[in-house]
Amino acid sequence: xxxxxxxxxxxxxxxxxxxxxxxxxxxxxxxxxxxxxxxxxxxxxxxxxxxxxxxxxxxxxxxxxxxxxxxxxxxxxxxxxxxxxxxxxxxxxxxxxxxxxxxxxxxxxxxxxxxxxxxxxxxxxxxxxxxxxxxxxxxxxxxxxxxxxxxxxxx
Amino acid sequence: xxxxxxxxxxxxxxxxxxxxxxxxxxxxxxxxxxxxxxxxxxxxxxxxxxxxxxxxxxxxxxxxxxxxxxxxxxxxxxxxxxxxxxxxxxxxxxxxxxxxxxxxxxxxxxxxxxxxxxxxxxxxxxxxxxxxxxxxxxxxxxxxxxxxxxxxxxxxxxxxxxxxxxxxxxxxxxxxxxxxxxxxxxxxxxxxxxxxxxxxxxxxxxxxxxxxxxxxxxxxxxxxxxxxxxxxxxxxxxxxxxxxxxxxxxxxxxxxxxxxxxxxxxxxxxxxxxxxxxxxxxxxxxxxxxxxxxxxxxxxxxxxxxxxxxxxxxxxxxxxxxxxxxxxxxxxxxxxxxxxxxxxxxxxxxxxxxxxxxxxxxxxxxxxxxxxxxxxxxxxxxx
Ligand SMILES: [Zn+2]
Numbered sequence: 140x141x142x143x144x145x146x147x148x149x150x151x152x153x154x155x156x157x158x159x160x161x162x163x164x165x166x167x168x169x170x171x172x173x174x175x176x177x178x179x180x181x182x183x184x185x186x187x188x189x190x191x192x193x194x195x196x197x198x199x200x201x202x203x204x205x206x207x208x209x210x211x212x213x214x215x216x217x218x219x220x221x222x223x224x225x226x227x228x229x230x231x232x233x234x235x236x237x238x239x240x241x242x243x244x245x246x247x248x249x250x251x252x253x254x255x256x257x258x259x260x261x262x263x264x265x266x267x268x269x270x271x272x273x274x275x276x277x278x279x280x281x282x283x284x285x286x287x288x289x290x291x292x293x294x
Numbered sequence: 295x296x297x298x299x300x301x302x303x304x305x306x307x308x309x310x311x312x313x314x315x316x317x318x319x320x321x322x323x324x325x326x327x328x329x330x331x332x333x334x335x336x337x338x339x340x341x342x343x344x345x346x347x348x349x350x351x352x353x354x355x356x357x358x359x360x361x362x363x364x365x366x367x368x369x370x371x372x373x374x375x376x377x378x379x380x381x382x383x384x385x386x387x388x389x390x391x392x393x394x395x396x397x398x399x400x401x402x403x404x405x406x407x408x409x410x411x412x413x414x415x416x417x418x419x420x421x422x423x424x425x426x427x428x429x430x431x432x433x434x435x436x437x438x439x440x441x442x443x444x445x446x447x448x449x450x451x452x453x454x455x456x457x458x459x460x461x462x463x464x465x466x467x468x469x470x471x472x473x474x475x476x477x478x479x480x481x482x483x484x485x486x487x488x489x490x491x492x493x494x495x496x497x498x499x500x501x502x503x504x505x506x507x508x509x510x511x512x513x514x515x516x517x518x519x520x521x522x523x524x525x526x527x528x529x530x531x532x533x534x535x536x537x538x539x540x541x542x543x544x545x546x547x548x549x550x551x552x553x554x555x556x557x558x559x560x561x562x563x564x565x566x567x568x569x570x571x572x573x574x575x576x577x578x579x580x581x582x583x584x585x586x587x588x589x590x591x592x593x594x595x596x597x598x599x600x601x602x603x604x605x606x607x608x609x610x611x612x613x614x615x616x617x618x619x620x621x622x623x624x625x626x627x628x629x630x631x632x633x634x635x636x637x638x639x640x641x642x643x644x645x646x647x648x649x650x651x652x653x654x655x656x657x658x659x660x661x662x663x664x665x666x667x668x669x670x671x672x673x674x675x676x677x
Contacts, residue, residue, distance in 0.1 A: 149314040152409070155354060163423040173424075195539065196425060202540060222446070222543050224438025225491035230430050232414040238491065241435045249539040252426055252439075265446050284428050 168199040171211070177281040180273045184247040186210040193247030216271040217292055218244040223255065223263060244269055244289055251283070257290035268292045299391045300516035300523035301508055301675065302398075303333020304639050308504020309624045311473055312408035318353075321505040322404050323365040329507035330367070334519050335398060337367030341509070342396035344368040346375045347383040347403045347628045351416045354409065366402055366507070378531075379661040380506070380632030381671035385529040387510045397512045403629030407501035420666050426538060434498065436665040438490025440543055441580045445492060447544035447594070450583055452492055454598030456483040458579040459497050461607060462615050466622025468649040473502055474622050497579035502624020506632040508639075524642045525676045527656075528562070530555025534668030541668055549588035549660065549670045556658075556672040557590075565590045566612060570654040571641060573634035575662040575670070576619040585660055586614065589672070608651065616641070616649050631661030635673055642677040 165173055168185065175181045185197035185208040192203065195214055200207050225238035240255040240263065255269060269289040279285040305328030307321050316324075330337050346362045355361055359375030362368065376383050380403035387399040410416065417433045444450060460480055466472035478496075489495040516523040532555070534548035535541040553565070562568040572589070576582040583597035591612060592600055600606055606614035617623060617637035626633050638657035640646045655677055662670040 146312075146314065149312075152314070154411070159419075161423070165424055169424060202535060222439045222443035224435050224442055224493070225488065226432060226435045226438060227488045227490065227495075228414075228432045228434060230414060230418055230432050231412070232432065234487075238488070239431065239435075241429075241431060241439065243439055243538065243543060252429065252538050254429065265442070282428055283425055 166199065168197050172196045173281045173283075176273075176283075176285045177279040180216070180276075181213050182216055182246055182251070182271065184212055184214040184249065186212060193249070195247040195249035195251070214247040217268060218246040218250060220255075220263075220265055220267045220269055221245040221250060222265060225260070242269070242289065251286070253283075253286060254288045255290065256288040262291065298513040299388050299526045300511055300513065300520065301526065301639055302511045302516050302520040302523055303329045303335065303509035304636055305329030305332060305507045306471070306504065306636055309471055309473055309502040309626065309633070310504065311500065311502055311624065313406070313503040314408070318404055318406040318409075318505075319361075319365040321406065321503065322402060322507070325404070325505035325507040326366050326400070326402065329400070329509050333509040335509060337400065341367070341371065341398050341400050343372040343390055344400045344402070345383045345386050346373070347378055347380050347401075348375055349377055349628055351419065352410055352627055362402075366400060368400070378628070378669070379663050379671055380629050381529070381635065381659060381661045381673050382531055382631070384508065384510075384526070384631070384635060384673055385531055385671060388526050388529050391510060391512050397515050399510045401508045401510065401632065402505070403626070403632040404505035405501070405626035405629045406503050407625070407627055408503050413501070417665065422537060433665045434490045434493070436538065437498070437578045438493045441493050441578065443543035444545070444580060444584055448587075448598070449595050450580070450598040452484060453480060454583065454601055455497060455580040456480050456494070457601045458576060458582045459483050459621055461601065462576055462582070462619040462621040465608060465616055465649065466618025469618050469622065470647070472618040472623040474500060474624060475618065493578060493580070499577045499620035499625040502626055504624070504626055504629065504633070506629055506636050508632060508635065522643050522677070524639050526673060527676045528556035528558070528560030528674040529672065530559070531671035532669070536668055538666065545594070546584055546588045546662075546668070546670070548668050549585055549662070549672070550590070552670050552672045553589045553660070556674050560674045562674070565658075566592065569612070569656050569658050569674070571613040571616060571651055572658040572660065573617060573619070573637045574614055574660045575630065575634070576615055576621050577625050577630065577662070577664060579621060581662065582614060582619065585662070589658070589660060608649065613651055616646075616651060631659065631671060634659035634661060635675070638675045642675060
């Protein structure tokens with residue numbers, strides 16, 4: 140309960156809301172990146188040779204030198220946990236009893252933010268190897284959520 | 295064209311967890327009138343240009359810049375709104391005066407955070423809509439992941455991060471502007487509930503309402519209007535790699551670049567020697583340590599030791615957030631940078647009351663725009 144709600148003599152206030160719906164175009168590179176996840180279960184990067192950087196997710200241009208990138212490569216579906224957090228709140232700020240395990244997984248010179256599952260919290264560490272678990276092909280929609288989560292690689 | 299730019303007046307209202315009786319316009323009006331009285335200027339006659347920092351989704355109004363002029367006395371005057379932190383506004387005022395375009399400029403920032411009913415959702419709408427937002431995560435996850443990597447790379451400890459919270463909320467007890475003063479122990483902080491582990495819930499600054507107005511002038515006007523001008527001797531700002539996938543996680547190079555820009559203008563080569571005290575972004579406790587290192591006050595990994603040694607306490611070698619920072623005064627959203635700058639001004643004028651530092655000549659204010667951004671700014675002020 141906010142401070143304001145606990146204050147019985149607080150003056151009233153007007154409420155307003157706006158339904159916001161936006162269209163987002165994934166773009167030339169974004170479309171191809173998401174299609175590779177959906178159709179092939181592959182995570183693709185794009186390479187800037189000049190800067191020596193493999194961007195993941197693949198993108199159309201290099202943010203360092205602004206070259207257009209046309210060299211695409213499959214970076215595999217396994218990567219290291221570069222950093223992680225145990226998130227104890229929901230999107231709307233309400234508290235969670237059980238945390239969501241969220242990580243940045245290094246792939247190429249970039250990576251993906253995603254949830255981790257099938258994991259014991261005690262084993263969780265920076266540097267651990269994890270792999271993408273894809274949804275069944277029939278359920279994929281060309282979304283980042285076509286990867287259900289990442290889990291520790293089997294030894 | 296004026297080589298030197300001074301702050302000649304400041305006004306503020308706040309800071310309070312909620313302000314149900316006043317509108318944001320009335321908050322701003324009060325701060326503006328105080329600032330004009332302090333500067334000895336008539337806004338209708340003397341001020342050449344006005345700048346507000348604000349964000350439509352936070353304000354709850356589309357095209358918010360249209361709602362700015364009246365409460366500042368800026369009707370039928372040049373006005374613009376910047377989507378950025380308060381120090382970006384201060385930097386813009388500095389440029390307007392340096393170029394000779396204006397002689398007196400007003401910068402305004404406010405927070406009516408208590409009215410933003412869905413702030414977490416608004417913040418989440420800043421995440422990448424295709425690659426990140428579908429995960430449905432509260433944006434604090436970015437702070438948790440950044441803190442974890444920062445601790446990993448530098449060896450900074452949870453205790454050292456918690457010490458920032460203890461220091462700043464204790465400092466706030468001596469600041470009548472600060473609503474979140476408290477005398478906590480390290481153990482109490484460390485035993486607190488987690489938010490985005492390793493980040494604890496207490497280590498994220500609570501929000502507050504308030505407004506800050508700052509009047510800047512060219513050297514000539516400052517000398518005729520003001521007997522205690524505070525000079526803006528350097529300003530810098532910078533944006534990092536915005537995407538979560540290409541940013542560096544343990545470090546904040548955009549703050550380092552913003553500082554380099556400001557240090558160059560101010561002719562500062564050894565910041566830890568040249569700067570007497572600093573007001574830094576501490577909207578999450580660990581950020582104060584990370585920002586100290588990016589600003590070159592010490593090497594990476596040393597800020598934690600400095601706080602343990604008490605070097606950043608009010609009586610230490612480099613007091614940091616003697617005001618209480620955002621942890622003690624409240625997170626004022628886009629106005630945070632102006633709150634940092636305001637404290638530096640009050641200290642340099644010798645008007646900081648109980649918390650006044652002795653013999654200070656150069657102070658630094660630094661801001662960060664919060665998750666998920668990688669943008670920040672630095673201003674160096676001198677009396
Ligand atoms: Zn390149």
